Amino acid sequence: MTDALERYLADNADRRIASYLEFLRIPSISAQPQYAASVREAAEWLAGQLRSIGVEHVEVAETGGHPVVYGDWLHAPDAPTAVVYGHYDVQPVDPIELWETAPFEPFVRGDRMIGRGSADDKGQIHIHLRATEALLATTGALPINLKFVFEGEEESSSVHLDAWLEANKERLTADLAVISDTGFFEGNRPAVTVGLRGICYIQVDVTGTAVDLHSGQFGGAVQNPANALAQIIAALKGPDGRIRVPGFYDDVAALTETDRAAFAALPFDEEAYRTDLGLPALVGEAGYSTLERRGGRPTLDVNGLWGGFEGDGAKTIIPAHAHAKISCRLVPDQDPGTIYELLRAFILEVAPPGCTVSVQFLGGGRPSLTPIDHPATRAAARAIEATFGVAPVYIREGGSIPVCASFETILGLPVVLLGFTPPDDNAHAPNESMSLANHETAIRTVAAYWSELAALPR
Numbered sequence: 518m519t520d521a522l523e524r525y526l527a528d529n530a531d532r533r534i535a536s537y538l539e540f541l542r543i544p545s546i547s548a549q550p551q552y553a554a555s556v557r558e559a560a561e562w563l564a565g566q567l568r569s570i571g572v573e574h575v576e577v578a579e580t581g582g583h584p585v586v587y588g589d590w591l592h593a594p595d596a597p598t599a600v601v602y603g604h605y606d607v608q609p610v611d612p613i614e615l616w617e618t619a620p621f622e623p624f625v626r627g628d629r630m631i632g633r634g635s636a637d638d639k640g641q642i643h644i645h646l647r648a649t650e651a652l653l654a655t656t657g658a659l660p661i662n663l664k665f666v667f668e669g670e671e672e673s674s675s676v677h678l679d680a681w682l683e684a685n686k687e688r689l690t691a692d693l694a695v696i697s698d699t700g701f702f703e704g705n706r707p708a709v710t711v712g713l714r715g716i717c718y719i720q721v722d723v724t725g726t727a728v729d730l731h732s733g734q735f736g737g738a739v740q741n742p743a744n745a746l747a748q749i750i751a752a753l754k755g756p757d758g759r760i761r762v763p764g765f766y767d768d769v770a771a772l773t774e775t776d777r778a779a780f781a782a783l784p785f786d787e788e789a790y791r792t793d794l795g796l797p798a799l800v801g802e803a804g805y806s807t808l809e810r811r812g813g814r815p816t817l818d819v820n821g822l823w824g825g826f827e828g829d830g831a832k833t834i835i836p837a838h839a840h841a842k843i844s845c846r847l848v849p850d851q852d853p854g855t856i857y858e859l860l861r862a863f864i865l866e867v868a869p870p871g872c873t874v875s876v877q878f879l880g881g882g883r884p885s886l887t888p889i890d891h892p893a894t895r896a897a898a899r900a901i902e903a904t905f906g907v908a909p910v911y912i913r914e915g916g917s918i919p920v921c922a923s924f925e926t927i928l929g930l931p932v933v934l935l936g937f938t939p940p941d942d943n944a945h946a947p948n949e950s951m952s953l954a955n956h957e958t959a960i961r962t963v964a965a966y967w968s969e970l971a972a973l974p975r
Contacts, residue, residue: 521655522964526957529651534625536566537643537956541623541632547583547606548673556669559605560584563642563667570650572665578685580677583669587685590649591662596971597692598662600930602920603642604671604698607634608945615947628953635951636942641697642667644937644956648963660971664691668920671698674718674880675919682927693893694924695966697959699936702912703785705952707905709897710934712812712913713921715847715884717856718820720877721749721864722840729825729834736835740871743824746839749874752867753817753843753860758802758810760817760845762863765856770849772805772813780808783910793941812913816846842879846915853881882919885932892973893933900966904958935966 526533545559546552560577567575567588575588583606591598610620610633618624623632630640645665652659666689668678682689699710723742730739754760772780787807791799801810810816824839826832845856861876868874887894889911901909914934924930937959943949 519655522651522961525651525655526647526960533647534630536646537630537635537640538623538625538632540639540643541630541634542621544621545606545634545669546609546672547670549609553583556583556606559639560586560667560669563605563646564588566646567665570646571653572649572663578681580670580681582677583673585669585678585681586667587665587688589662589664590653590659591664593659593662593971595975596661597973597975598664598690599967599970600664600666600689600691600694600924600928601645602666602668602694602696602698602924603645604638604668605634605642606669606672607637607639608672610947612947617948620947620949625953629950630953630956631948631950633949635949636700636938637944637949638671638698640951640956641936641938641959644959644963645697648960651960652964652967660967662691663967664689671918671920675882675923676880678920679923679927682923686928689928691928691930693970694928694930694932696918696921696924696932696934697936697963698918699914699916699934700938700940700942701936701955702783702910703790703940705939705941705955706784707901707907707909708912709894709901709909710914710936711889711894711911712849712886713884713918713934714812714815714913714915715851715853715882715919715922716917717845717847717853717860717881718842718879719844719857719860720840720842720879721746722838722875722877723749723824723868724838724873724875725835725871726837729837732833732835739835740869741835742839742872743836745869745872745874746822746824746841748869749864749867750819750841750843753863758800760815762817762859764859765815768850768852768855769815772809776813777806777809779911780806780813780913783808783912811915813848815848815851816915818844818846820844846917847884849884849886851884853883857881882917883922883926885918885921885925886913887932887934891931891933893931893970896969896973897933897935897966900962900969903965904962935963937962 572588825836
């Protein structure tokens with residue numbers, strides 16, 4: 518890092534925190550229609566930030582859904598070009614009662630920024646904004662060419678992104694894509710993520726009668742949709758953690774001995790992990806370690822259940838309907854469309870008589886895996902070591918970023934996952950937070966990474 522860059526960052530520290538707080542105050546929840554205006558407000562805020570720091574051709578691009586924010590700086594003719602991706606939309610805030618304060622009234626406590634989006638993913642977009650600002654303010658130029666793509670639908674399955682990428686393939690020509698939507702390893706150990714699982718998300722709806730029935734008058738004579746749904750869910754997975762859907766594992770790329778050795782070599786304290794979660798035991802698919810199950814094996818989990826009476830006291834009814842949201846995390850070479858068809862067929866097969874069952878596909882994304890020895894990956898590792906003071910570990914994350922596969926298949930770009938959130942960030946949960954030490958150092962890491970890429974042979 519140059520002295521000028523360090524002076525600039527020091528002189529603007531308070532303004533940097535203020536802009537971070539301002540961004541987080543916008544309730545850009547893409548999955549809930551009542552927040553559509555706020556999602557657009559966040560897009561316009563981003564566009565204004567990009568213009569103010571010297572990024573050109575800034576556009577709030579229409580997609581048919583929430584907009585994509587685009588901008589570029591292309592004045593390094595002999596240097597590589599990177600597409601920088603992040604998402605400015607955030608998760609819903611339920612359960613609201615578990616938040617310390619209102620989710621969109623962010624605040625700093627100690628070394629943490631607390632608020633929805635502080636980590637996932639507004640905090641990481643903010644890192645890129647401030648790194649770009651500092652470089653342009655101190656040198657008037659960037660070491661490489663950058664094209665920014667900030668999405669507003671990542672938390673609602675990126676419904677319109679692929680079509681936008683297809684329509685903008687020429688404009689998005691580049692050497693690589695850099696995605697900052699991942700984090701560090703246990704203990705806040707710096708890490709480079711080289712693998713992400715895909716996802717298949719479904720909803721199961723079980724319907725009986727038109728209205729709820731008196732359980733005394735009708736119990737024993739009609740099917741209870743809640744009981745039927747419980748029976749369906751119980752059929753999906755065995756006590757050994759294996760998913761019982763026929764064909765589910767057919768396309769799974771098995772972990773090699775090298776893969777398993779890499780998982781085993783990570784500095785992971787399983788007992789501390791369990792204790793920190795406050796759990797009596799860790800469970801999962803038999804025959805695999807916790808890290809293998811978390812990053813290298815597919816899963817099936819119920820994400821939500823509802824139906825029937827949920828108030829205080831007793832109400833003796835047979836509910837008219839019951840519902841479940843279910844997600845499967847996928848690994849190479851599974852396809853979310855194929856998994857949906859397998860799930861749907863099996864659910865309809867095991868559904869008990871006396872009710873109507875339907876299965877909806879709510880979204881999906883393919884898994885992604887980037888070689889550890891790719892020059893751009895190695896350059897990221899050098900930038901992290903130079904700024905955080907320790908060499909990063911290489912990890913596979915259990916989450917899903919569908920755009921990774923889109924950049925690879927639609928744009929033909931290798932993807933580097935350069936993320937900085939701590940493992941205890943509570944992403945998607947109440948009291949989401951970001952380590953400000955990670956955030957500040959990451960600004961320097963991004964600046965260093967562009968210089969590392971500029972030094973690579975073309």
